[in-house]
Amino acid sequence: MMWKGIELDCFGMPINPILMKGRPRMKKGGGGSKTTTSRVIPGQTWNESYLENGLMNYAKSGLNGAGGIMSRALQSIDRQYNPDWTRLAGDYNGTMGRVSGGYNDLLAGNLPSQFAEARRKALNDDLQATVGSSVNNLAGRGVINSSVMSKALDDISEDAASQLAKSYTSDLGTYSGLLGSTASNANQILAGNQLAQQASETPTNSLFDYAAALANPAGNMYNTMYSGRMGTGSTSTTTSNGSSGIWSTIGTLGTAFILCFTGETLVTTPEGYTAIRDIQPGDMVLSLDTEGDVVPKRVASVTGGHLRDIVDVYFGDGTVWHTTARQRYYDGKHFASIDSAHHPRAVVFQGNPVEVLGVEMDTGRKELVYDLTLEGPAECNIFFANDVAAEGMGD
Numbered sequence: 001m002m003w004k005g006i007e008l009d010c011f012g013m014p015i016n017p018i019l020m021k022g023r024p025r026m027k028k029g030g031g032g033s034k035t036t037t038s039r040v041i042p043g044q045t046w047n048e049s050y051l052e053n054g055l056m057n058y059a060k061s062g063l064n065g066a067g068g069i070m071s072r073a074l075q076s077i078d079r080q081y082n083p084d085w086t087r088l089a090g091d092y093n094g095t096m097g098r099v100s101g102g103y104n105d106l107l108a109g110n111l112p113s114q115f116a117e118a119r120r121k122a123l124n125d126d127l128q129a130t131v132g133s134s135v136n137n138l139a140g141r142g143v144i145n146s147s148v149m150s151k152a153l154d155d156i157s158e159d160a161a162s163q164l165a166k167s168y169t170s171d172l173g174t175y176s177g178l179l180g181s182t183a184s185n186a187n188q189i190l191a192g193n194q195l196a197q198q199a200s201e202t203p204t205n206s207l208f209d210y211a212a213a214l215a216n217p218a219g220n221m222y223n224t225m226y227s228g229r230m231g232t233g234s235t236s237t238t239t240s241n242g243s244s245g246i247w248s249t250i251g252t253l254g255t256a257f258i259l260c261f262t263g264e265t266l267v268t269t270p271e272g273y274t275a276i277r278d279i280q281p282g283d284m285v286l287s288l289d290t291e292g293d294v295v296p297k298r299v300a301s302v303t304g305g306h307l308r309d310i311v312d313v314y315f316g317d318g319t320v321w322h323t324t325a326r327q328r329y330y331d332g333k334h335f336a337s338i339d340s341a342h343h344p345r346a347v348v349f350q351g352n353p354v355e356v357l358g359v360e361m362d363t364g365r366k367e368l369v370y371d372l373t374l375e376g377p378a379e380c381n382i383f384f385a386n387d388v389a390a391e392g393m394g395d
Contacts, residue, residue: 059217066214073207081200083193095186102179111171220341260371260393261385262322263305267372268349268384270296276370276385277305286349287374288382288389292332294349297374297383303393304370311361313338315346316354319386324369325361330382330389347389354388 105111263277268286279285279302287297313321321327321338328335331344331353338359345353371393374381381392 062214062217066211069207069211069214073204073211076204076207079200080204081196083197085193088190088193092186092190095182099179099183099186102175106172106176106179109172111168111175260323260327260369260390262310262367262369265322265370265385266387268387276372277368279370279372285372285374285383287376287380287384288330288347289380290377292347297376297380299372300375301373301393302370303373305368307366308369310363310365310367310369311338311359312363313359314357315348315388316357317348317351319348319354319388321385321388321390322367323385328391329356330391335391349384349387349389351387 102112261276263275265276266273267276267279270284270286274283274285279299281299281301283299284296285299286294289295308324310322311325313323313327315321323338325339326337328337329346330336332347334344336344336346338356339361343356345355348354372383373393374383382389383392384390
């Protein structure tokens with residue numbers, strides 16, 4: 001006997017009205033009983049519809065506001081200050097090259113020609129004034145013989161040499177200070193342009209943050225509504241062909257016909273690893289029992305391949321899942337959604353629990369995906385995908 005199902009969106013509306021056929025699920029038991037499983041998402045009540053429409057309007061308002069703020073953020077990029085770093089770097093390197101050359105001259109005891117010329121002129125003027133004054137003084141006293149004049153000129157020469165040495169030392173210090181100031185000014189020019197650029201980016205960054213703050217509640221609200229619709233229970237009814245009567249059990253919808261992993265995903269089996277696309281009904285895979293112990297279980301059914309949008313999930317041990325947006329993993333007590341705001345650690349085959357580092361929702365890829373349903377209770381419908389515990393497709 002076949003089961004029939006309709007793939008629905010988060011509000012209970014059909015995505016594809018074509019009925020899809022599935023593989024019969026058989027259970028062993030007295031009287032040769034067989035089971036028909038109905039996947040049913042109940043229709044909305046008027047109150048539910050009214051509430052969800054109100055929430056969707058609120059979410060749309062937030063997204064529209066976020067879109068407007070995002071447009072302003074993009075426009076503000078054109079108003080940012082963008083220095084001509086190529087020109088600034090050229091100016092800086094040229095200045096620092098001259099500073100370095102100046103320090104090399106100082107180490108060699110050389111001063112720029114402007115310093116030497118200024119000192120020569122000052123010395124000549126001073127000598128002319130000094131010699132003239134000495135000669136006039138000697139003449140006024142009636143002393144003009146050569147020996148007295150020679151002694152006076154020698155004294156003047158010694159004074160000039162002493163003054164020149166002092167001036168040279170002072171000039172070295174002055175030039176060194178000028179070189180230091182030049183280097184400092186060059187650094188300040190670069191730092192000032194960098195600060196100006198950073199300051200011009202602040203309004204843009206603030207607008208982007210504001211847009212994200214408006215969009216996040218809308219996204220979270222949609223995920224909550226989606227999970228609420230897909231978390232609805234379904235009923236399994238078993239009819240006996242013999243005289244054992246009719247009985248029913250309540251199951252869990254689980255992943256609600258949302259398929260899981262890309263074909264190359266490795267499933268852990270007692271014999272090693274097998275790509276999920278190669279798993280067949282009746283194969284044995286490793287799973288977990290109600291005590292959390294690793295046990296082999298038989299695959300009841302395999303679903304796939306169906307073309308779906310792919311998301312990438314990154315775990316702390318380097319493992320990557322290529323899966324669908326509503327896939328859940330097992331944390332040792334509960335099934336956790338990869339798109340939830342809080343990510344508990346995931347159980348790993350023969351390893352310590354690992355964190356979910358991140359989820360890339362918009363990869364832009366579509367691939368064929370596959371999923372497994374294992375025999376046993378729904379709460380233990382677990383297999384290891386790339387060694388991380390994953391929830392299989394539920395009834």
